[in-house]
Amino acid sequence: MLSEAVKRDIEALRGRYPVAQSALIPALLRVQEEQGWVSPEAMAEVGRLLGLPVEVVAEVASFYTLIFTEPPGRHVVQLCTNVSCMLSGAEAVRERVERALGIRAGQTTPDGRVTLLAVECLAACDQAPCMIVDQQRHGPLSPEEAARLVEELD
Amino acid sequence: MAEPVLLRYVREPDQGEIEAYERRGGYAALRRALRELSPDQVTDLVDRSQLRGRGGAGFPTGRKWKFVPKDAPVKYLVVNADEGEPGTFKDRTLLEGDPHLLVEGIALAAYANGVRTAYVYIRREFYEARRKLETAIAQAYQRGYLGQRILGTDFSLDVYVHPGAGAYIAGEETALLESLEGRRAMPRLKPPYFPAVMGLYSKPTVLNNVETLCCVPWIVREGPEWWLQQGPPQLYSVSGHVDRPQVVEAPLGTTARELIERAGGVRGGRQVKAFYPGGTSSRPLPARHLDVPLRHEELAQLGSMLGSAAVIVMDETTDMVKVIARVCEFYRDESCGKCTPCREGTVWVTQILDRILHGRGRPEDLDLLASLARNMTGTCFCPLGESVPPSLRAGLEDFREEFEAYIRAAREPVSMPVRLHLGAPAPGG
Numbered sequence: 001m002l003s004e005a006v007k008r009d010i011e012a013l014r015g016r017y018p019v020a021q022s023a024l025i026p027a028l029l030r031v032q033e034e035q036g037w038v039s040p041e042a043m044a045e046v047g048r049l050l051g052l053p054v055e056v057v058a059e060v061a062s063f064y065t066l067i068f069t070e071p072p073g074r075h076v077v078q079l080c081t082n083v084s085c086m087l088s089g090a091e092a093v094r095e096r097v098e099r100a101l102g103i104r105a106g107q108t109t110p111d112g113r114v115t116l117l118a119v120e121c122l123a124a125c126d127q128a129p130c131m132i133v134d135q136q137r138h139g140p141l142s143p144e145e146a147a148r149l150v151e152e153l154d
Numbered sequence: 155m156a157e158p159v160l161l162r163y164v165r166e167p168d169q170g171e172i173e174a175y176e177r178r179g180g181y182a183a184l185r186r187a188l189r190e191l192s193p194d195q196v197t198d199l200v201d202r203s204q205l206r207g208r209g210g211a212g213f214p215t216g217r218k219w220k221f222v223p224k225d226a227p228v229k230y231l232v233v234n235a236d237e238g239e240p241g242t243f244k245d246r247t248l249l250e251g252d253p254h255l256l257v258e259g260i261a262l263a264a265y266a267n268g269v270r271t272a273y274v275y276i277r278r279e280f281y282e283a284r285r286k287l288e289t290a291i292a293q294a295y296q297r298g299y300l301g302q303r304i305l306g307t308d309f310s311l312d313v314y315v316h317p318g319a320g321a322y323i324a325g326e327e328t329a330l331l332e333s334l335e336g337r338r339a340m341p342r343l344k345p346p347y348f349p350a351v352m353g354l355y356s357k358p359t360v361l362n363n364v365e366t367l368c369c370v371p372w373i374v375r376e377g378p379e380w381w382l383q384q385g386p387p388q389l390y391s392v393s394g395h396v397d398r399p400q401v402v403e404a405p406l407g408t409t410a411r412e413l414i415e416r417a418g419g420v421r422g423g424r425q426v427k428a429f430y431p432g433g434t435s436s437r438p439l440p441a442r443h444l445d446v447p448l449r450h451e452e453l454a455q456l457g458s459m460l461g462s463a464a465v466i467v468m469d470e471t472t473d474m475v476k477v478i479a480r481v482c483e484f485y486r487d488e489s490c491g492k493c494t495p496c497r498e499g500t501v502w503v504t505q506i507l508d509r510i511l512h513g514r515g516r517p518e519d520l521d522l523l524a525s526l527a528r529n530m531t532g533t534c535f536c537p538l539g540e541s542v543p544p545s546l547r548a549g550l551e552d553f554r555e556e557f558e559a560y561i562r563a564a565r566e567p568v569s570m571p572v573r574l575h576l577g578a579p580a581p582g583g
Contacts, residue, residue, distance in 0.1 A: 066320030
């Protein structure tokens with residue numbers, strides 16, 4: 001169930017556009033801010049609020065990598081693996097972080113603590129190799145610094 | 155070295171505050187335009203500045219604005235803040251360092267084009283940039299630079315920040331419009347070629363990149379002649395094997411050698427092997443081109459492009475096969491899947507590169523890659539799939555011996571007849 005606050009915000013988002021569907025992606029992200037992901041029930045409810053069939057909501061939600069249609073861990077780590085970071089040692093950072101968490105990129109730790117994502121260019125090549133932990137960007141990172149950052153997450 | 159223009163204040167910690175921005179001359183251009191200039195005069199200044207879009211395509215901004223029909227009752231301005239071309243980080247630098255510069259650029263562009271509603275499409279990962287931009291927009295509303303009857307004139311403008319949700323393809327302008335309309339970010343069929351004629355909600359739409367709009371307040375304030383005298387100023391994102399990767403502001407047409415020097419030189423004092431001049435969609439160039447002016451015309455002559463002016467530097471130790479394979483993987487993962495040559499071509503190319511890298515390359519693979527590169531060119535709705543061939547061509551022409559070395563060293567060289575007849579009808583079919 002969506003909270004009253006989320007419903008109010010989605011209503012407000014809808015008012016920004018002449019066409020309700022434009023509010024869909026911002027609405028899904030708003031749901032995710034509160035619930036961590038977008039469940040099938042949430043999709044249906046967002047669809048009702050915006051007057052869209054649930055298939056349309058699901059079609060859009062499944063296209064975008066940062067709309068989670070499965071629950072991620074409590075923390076989401078986005079590790080850049082694109083060229084500038086790769087040239088600056090991102091492969092070693094990735095291996096070290098995977099070892100620290102005991103998972104591979106794309107997985108969530110069994111205790112639900114961290115989801116690790118190998119992502120494309122974060123537009124922070126001046127901080128290569130870089131990663132974003134939840135909403136905070138870090139870099140340039142040595143493998144040890146990166147491992148420490150993910151180990152400190154509760 | 156001349157004083158930077160676009161980056162002049164990005165390192166001032168208070169630049170995101172409206173008082174500081176105003177104290178340093180901010181919003182003077184908007185005041186001047188609203189008091190003294192007609193919308194057409196603003197467009198004319200931009201046209202005379204010879205400003206070209208900084209998102210990648212390099213289309214002349216003034217000309218783009220002139221395509222917008224004057225009498226259309228509803229028009230939109232959309233700002234592309236979906237910076238995602240690998241190696242590019244100048245828009246993020248501007249958004250985080252000088253967000254009011256963009257807000258003022260938005261207001262000027264909206265005034266010039268008779269727009270009342272603007273959307274800033276900002277990629278999801280720009281958390282800090284978005285916070286700074288939203289603060290700047292709120293402050294601009296409070297001070298009367300946005301909203302109803304701006305500075306007491308008849309000009310009104312609302313600006314909304316619209317988040318993306320993780321899709322490189324949304325940086326392509328028609329895919330961005332699809333995404334902004336709440337759909338999958340899949341490029342539209344062209345024609346119509348220009349959103350200026352038919353864009354958001356099928357209405358005339360001005361679509362500009364962040365850096366492009368950040369140039370506009372300076373052009374309006376100081377004039378197009380001054381602007382051209384400054385270089386014109388161009389932001390180059392310099393990264394990879396340099397000592398201090400950073401956004402370098404330099405006159406358009408600066409060479410890679412000079413940019414690398416400004417970024418602290420090559421890491422470890424090594425030599426350059428190659429560099430991408432305009433992001434990974436441009437053709438990477440071998441070191442013998444270090445003294446070519448990085449400008450649209452010269453780079454086009456080399457089969458490359460200025461693109462987003464992201465200079466990715468690779469030193470002599472770089473494995474070009476690995477780099478090119480990584481670049482192709484990126485486009486494979488980011489292909490939206492709409493057009494077959496891009497969706498399938500990127501998969502085939504990466505499969506071939508993967509087996510070359512893993513000691514299973516075949517002698518005929520290089521011809522196969524060349525054939526795939528031909529068939530991915532000019533066959534899709536948008537340039538994403540077409541971003542793969544430039545890297546492949548450079549690999550096959552300038553770094554061929556590296557590919558051949560992998561294939562020669564293949565543990566079990568298995569030669570197979572090539573049965574794919576790409577681009578020609580299959581025999582009997």
